[in-house]
Amino acid sequence: MTTAEVHTLTGAYVLDAVTDLERADFARHLAECPTCAGEVAEFRETAAKLGAAMTADPGNRLRSRVLTEIATTRQTPPTVRSETRTPRSWRTRTAGIVAGVAAAAAVLVGGISIGSLQSEPAPAAQVAVSDAPDANVLRADGTAGGSAVVTISRQRGEALIATQNLPPLDAGHAYQVWVIGSRGAQSAGLLHAGSGILTVPLPADANRIGITTEPATGSPQPTAPAVVRVPLA
Structure with a gap:
C-alpha cells in the first residue's frame, strides 16, 4: 500500500471496514501522522453520535413493514471484482460506507418507511x-x-x-x-x-x-x- 493510499483509510478504519493487514498498516501510520489521527478522532465522535441517535424505538409499524419486505424480497448477491486499489477507489469505498451508515440512521431516526424506498408502492x-x-x-x-x-x-x-x-x-x-x-x-x-x-x-x-x-x-x-x-x- 502506498503512502497516498493509506491516508484515505481514516473512514474505513473507524467503521472497521478494513482487512487485518490494512488495519495493522494503518495503526502504524497513525502513530506517525497527526492529520490522520485527528480525522480518526472526528470520525469516531460522529459515529458515536449516530449510534446514540439510533437508540430511539422505530415503532411497530415500521418493524412490520420491514419484516414483510424482507420475507418477499430476493437479495441481490454482491458483485466480486478483482482490481488494483488506487487512492480514488479508497475514497469511493469510504464514501459508500459512510453513506450507508447515514441511510440507516435516516431510516431509524427519521421514521422513513419501507414503502418510500420501494420502486413500486405496496398494494x-x-x-x-x-x-x-x-x-x-x-x-x-x-x-x-x-x-x-x-x-x-x-x-x-x-x-x-x-x-x-x-x-x-x-x-x-x-x-x-x-x-x-x-x-x-x-x-x-x-x-x-x-x-x-x-x-x-x-x-x-x-x-x-x-x-x-x-x-x-x-x-x-x-x-x-x-x-x-x-x-x-
Whole structure:
C-alpha cells in the first residue's frame, strides 16, 4: 500500500471496514501522522453520535413493514471484482460506507418507511394492515424449511401473510392458508409458490394461522398436516 493510499483509510478504519493487514498498516501510520489521527478522532465522535441517535424505538409499524419486505424480497448477491486499489477507489469505498451508515440512521431516526424506498408502492391493503395502530408482527419457521411472517390487526379484522422459501411443489399442488378459530379452519386462499403475500380477513375468534399442502385447486378443509403454524397473540 502506498503512502497516498493509506491516508484515505481514516473512514474505513473507524467503521472497521478494513482487512487485518490494512488495519495493522494503518495503526502504524497513525502513530506517525497527526492529520490522520485527528480525522480518526472526528470520525469516531460522529459515529458515536449516530449510534446514540439510533437508540430511539422505530415503532411497530415500521418493524412490520420491514419484516414483510424482507420475507418477499430476493437479495441481490454482491458483485466480486478483482482490481488494483488506487487512492480514488479508497475514497469511493469510504464514501459508500459512510453513506450507508447515514441511510440507516435516516431510516431509524427519521421514521422513513419501507414503502418510500420501494420502486413500486405496496398494494393499499398491505399498507393498511402494516400501518394499523394495533399491528402485531408474528413469525414462524416451516416444518420443512422456509418461513412465514404474519402481521395482524384486530381493529381492521385483517391479516397480512408473507411466506418465503417454502419447499417448491409440483404443478398439481399449492399451499393453502387457513385461519383457524373456535369455528374450525376457514380457507384464506392459495399460494402457488413458496414465496408470496396474501391479505385475508381475520375473524374475531381466530387464534392461529396454518398453511398446508393441498391440491392445486384447493380443499374445503385441510387434508395434510400444517407446514407452518402461527399462533396469534
